[in-house]
Amino acid sequence: MxxxxxxxxxxxxxxxxxxxxxxxxxxxxxAGSYRTALFAYIFARQNGGRFILRIEDxxxxxxxxxxxxxIIESLKxxxxxxxxxxxxSERTEIYRESIRKLIDSGHAYVSDESQSVDKLQGRTSSGxxxxxxxxxxxxxxxxxxxxxxxxRIEFDTTELGDFVIAKxxxxxxxxLVNVVDDMxxxxxxxxxxxxxxxxxxxxxxxxxxxxxKPPIYAHxxxxxxxxxxxxxxxxxxxxxxxxxxxxxxxxxxxxFMALLGWHPAPTPGEPEKEIMSLEEIIxxxxxxxxxxxxxxxxxxxxxxxxxxxxxxxxxxxFASYASAFLPDWIAATSPQFGRLIQILxxxxxxxxxxxxxxxxxxxxxxxxxxPDFHAxxxxxKKDPSKEKxxxxxxxxxxxxxxxxxxxxxxxxxxxxxxxxxxxxxxGDVLWPFRMALTGQxxxxxxxxxxxxxxxxxxxxxxxxxxxxxSAA
RNA sequence: GGCCCUAUCGUCUAGUCUGGUCCAGGACACGGGCUUUUCAAGCCUGGAACUCGGGUUCGAAUCCCGAUAGGGCUACCA
Numbered sequence: 358m359x360x361x362x363x364x365x366x367x368x369x370x371x372x373x374x375x376x377x378x379x380x381x382x383x384x385x386x387x388a389g390s391y392r393t394a395l396f397a398y399i400f401a402r403q404n405g406g407r408f409i410l411r412i413e414d415x416x417x418x419x420x421x422x423x424x425x426x427x428i429i430e431s432l433k434x435x436x437x438x439x440x441x442x443x444x445x446s447e448r449t450e451i452y453r454e455s456i457r458k459l460i461d462s463g464h465a466y467v468s469d470e471s472q473s474v475d476k477l478q479g480r481t482s483s484g485x486x487x488x489x490x491x492x493x494x495x496x497x498x499x500x501x502x503x504x505x506x507x508x509r510i511e512f513d514t515t516e517l518g519d520f521v522i523a524k525x526x527x528x529x530x531x532x533l534v535n536v537v538d539d540m541x542x543x544x545x546x547x548x549x550x551x552x553x554x555x556x557x558x559x560x561x562x563x564x565x566x567x568x569x570k571p572p573i574y575a576h577x578x579x580x581x582x583x584x585x586x587x588x589x590x591x592x593x594x595x596x597x598x599x600x601x602x603x604x605x606x607x608x609x610x611x612x613f614m615a616l617l618g619w620h621p622a623p624t625p626g627e628p629e630k631e632i633m634s635l636e637e638i639i640x641x642x643x644x645x646x647x648x649x650x651x652x653x654x655x656x657x658x659x660x661x662x663x664x665x666x667x668x669x670x671x672x673x674x675f676a677s678y679a680s681a682f683l684p685d686w687i688a689a690t691s692p693q694f695g696r697l698i699q700i701l702x703x704x705x706x707x708x709x710x711x712x713x714x715x716x717x718x719x720x721x722x723x724x725x726x727x728p729d730f731h732a733x734x735x736x737x738k739k740d741p742s743k744e745k746x747x748x749x750x751x752x753x754x755x756x757x758x759x760x761x762x763x764x765x766x767x768x769x770x771x772x773x774x775x776x777x778x779x780x781x782x783x784g785d786v787l788w789p790f791r792m793a794l795t796g797q798x799x800x801x802x803x804x805x806x807x808x809x810x811x812x813x814x815x816x817x818x819x820x821x822x823x824x825x826x827s828a829a
Numbered sequence: 830g831g832c833c834c835u836a837u838c839g840u841c842u843a844g845u846c847u848g849g850u851c852c853a854g855g856a857c858a859c860g861g862g863c864u865u866u867u868c869a870a871g872c873c874u875g876g877a878a879c880u881c882g883g884g885u886u887c888g889a890a891u892c893c894c895g896a897u898a899g900g901g902c903u904a905c906c907a
Contacts, residue, residue: 381907416906470905490905507834516832516903524905531907555833555902578835578900585899613841616856620842629843629855648842651900655840658857703870720868737866778866787866799868 374406375545378432378439379535381413382424385596386431388654389550389580389588392614396577397548398437399615399635399642409542410439414446415534431597435607436635443542445534452529455537455567456491456522464566465522468492491523493532493563500558505546505575505644512558520559532556536563539572548575548644551651552587575644578618579651588654604682604708605659609666611635613659618648632665664706672698682711686725696809697724700801723795724809727818730796732829735822737788746789747826752777753790754819757807765812771804793822 378394380386401408410432414420425444432439459465471488495518501511522533529537539547554576564571582592600610612633621641623629633641670678675698680689687694704720705711714721722728735746756773757765778786791803794815800806807815 379907383907413907419906487905510833512833521905528905530905535907550901551834552901553907556907558833576834581900583840587901616841618841623843623855631841631856650835652842653840655857658841661857700869704868739866782866784866789866791866795867797867801868802866 373543373545374401374404375409375543376401376406376548377409377411377539377542377544378437379411379413379538379549380428381416381419382421382428383416383419384424385598386424386428387588387594387596388600388614389594390428391431391435391597391610392580392617393548393550393577394432394437395435395611395614396619396644396647397546398439399639400546400548400575400644403639403642406545407440408438409441409443409544411443411538411542412445413531413534414444415529415531417446420446427596427598431601434601435597435611441542443538445538448534448538449527449529451541452523452534452537453526455533456526456529459493459522459563459566460491462566463494465491465493466519468519487524489525490521491525492519493522493559493566495519495562500561502557502561502571502574504554505573506647507554507576507649510554510557514558514562517559522563532559532563536560536567540564540567540569544572546573546575548577551576551579575647578648580617581651581653583653585651585653602709604678604710605663606666606670606678606708608634609659609663612638612666613662615642617652617654619646620648622646632662660706667705667708668702670702675702678708679711682708684712684715684725687715693724693809693811696811697721700805700809704801720797720799721801723797723800723806727794727821728796730792732822732825734796734798735789735792735826737784740782740785743826743829745785747823749781749786750789750793750819750823750826753786754816754823757812757819758816760812762812765808767804767808770807774804789822790819793819 376397378390378397380390380394398408400406410429412425412428414425456465460467467489468491469489495514497515499511499513501509503509520532521530523529538544557574557576561571580588582588582594584592586592588594597610612631612635615633615635615638616631619642621630621633621638622643667675667678672695676689676694679694679698679701683689683694687697700721701711701714704714713719715724716722717728735750736743737746753774756777757770760769760773774786774790787803791800791806794800794803794806794810801809810818
């Protein structure tokens with residue numbers, strides 16, 4: 358953030374703050390849209406105001422119901438509740454009235470396009486070129502506004518020309534509907550992406566023509582793809598639905614995204630705080646600490662946040678999150694899964710890793726079945742004696758066999774073998790033990806493995822390794 | 830091209846308004862080490878940035894000007 362003397366102070370004295378998130382349902386809800394929605398939401402909540410969701414579906418060709426559904430679902434999943442909901446396609450009457458008003462007052466006019474450049478070039482990006490449209494009569498003046506994040510911004514609107522505000526009385530276009538709705542819904546603060554800065558002067562002109570005072574603007578920086586271009590579907594933007602499917606926790610996403618472009622004021626002497634709940638963020642948020650430059654979305658850091666949140670989850674909470682990510686052979690409600698939770702929690706950073714870890718080749722694949730492995734692997738590399746391996750395995754087996762089935766806990770397992778392992782050399786005892794249970798080079802510690810497998814299976818696997826050693 | 834926005838480690842950022850305490854702090858990622866039955870975790874530790882050029886000043890990451898670079902907008906999309 359850089360200094361800006363003319364950056365206006367937030368006007369918190371306004372009676373009721375009203376903000377909105379106004380997406381067009383033309384694609385899956387992705388990180389960029391989400392961050393914008395989040396900031397508008399936080400600001401509204403912080404000021405005890407209202408947060409409105411408005412679906413801007415005036416582009417009939419590109420708007421799709423499935424995208425609208427996706428936006429609503431994603432908002433719900435992420436915990437951003439809105440107080441009011443509108444759909445522009447249902448508000449044609451209101452817009453028609455405004456267009457009428459604008460025409461009657463001379464601020465707009467029906468324009469004959471038959472000779473226009475667009476027509477001569479014979480194209481528009483959506484739909485047919487029309488023989489007539491409704492244009493705004495540009496007063497060609499200088500317009501300025503005080504952006505809460507960027508300070509004063511001035512434009513000369515002359516170069517904008519008489520822009521189109523509707524294709525017909527029934528088909529208004531972005532600038533018009535956006536302004537009419539913001540007026541009608543009593544918007545006090547427009548918090549939106551930086552890509553709208555250039556649209557602002559046109560919208561201010563419409564506000565003025567309609568006899569209204571424009572709201573306060575706050576243009577937040579864009580979220581960037583790794584190539585530093587605006588995050589979009591074709592540049593690696595991942596939908597929030599996909600993040601859910603990969604196994605991210607909503608709270609982690611919220612926390613991470615809030616810190617993309619915003620940072621709490623540091624407290625001298627205190628370490629910087631990064632892990633924050635939505636509630637804490639709402640408490641400390643402030644628009645004048647929002648960054649002015651764009652931020653790249655970095656998955657590595659998101660993963661770290663997610664891991665932090667996973668490690669804080671209670672067992673039952675973890676189990677319910679995990680249930681969607683389990684292979685068929687194990688259920689989130691099974692006792693075995695209960696025994697697996699602790700180790701799972703420390704291994705994964707994304708819930709999707711659970712499936713990977715438990716699937717063949719994964720680090721916890723042994724839980725399902727013992728992979729085939731060579732007897733050589735049972736030998737501790739620092740002391741590769743077959744006799745010792747056999748001796749230690751037999752001893753461990755007898756020590757564990759003495760524990761009853763329902764007393765077979767991590768503590769009791771450790772208690773049973775630890776003195777022996779310490780006396781004989783931990784590597785010498787533990788390596789063959791762990792290998793007998795897992796058949797894998799990498800796995801959790803053997804005590805944990807035995808606990809997860811359970812008494813019967815543990816004993817059985819040691820048995821089979823003993824046989825393997827004899828055969829070799 | 831025109832208009833507008835922006836510029837601190839690879840990434841997210843603190844510091845900039847109120848110039849000295851900053852040969853720039855934290856986090857993620859990466860390297861090394863410790864611990865250790867493997868992996869992970871944990872702990873310690875290392876490398877890593879003020880875009881450039883002028884100016885103002887005793888002193889500039891911080892103020893001013895310019896350049897450069899990046900981004901956005903330039904639709905009968907939103």
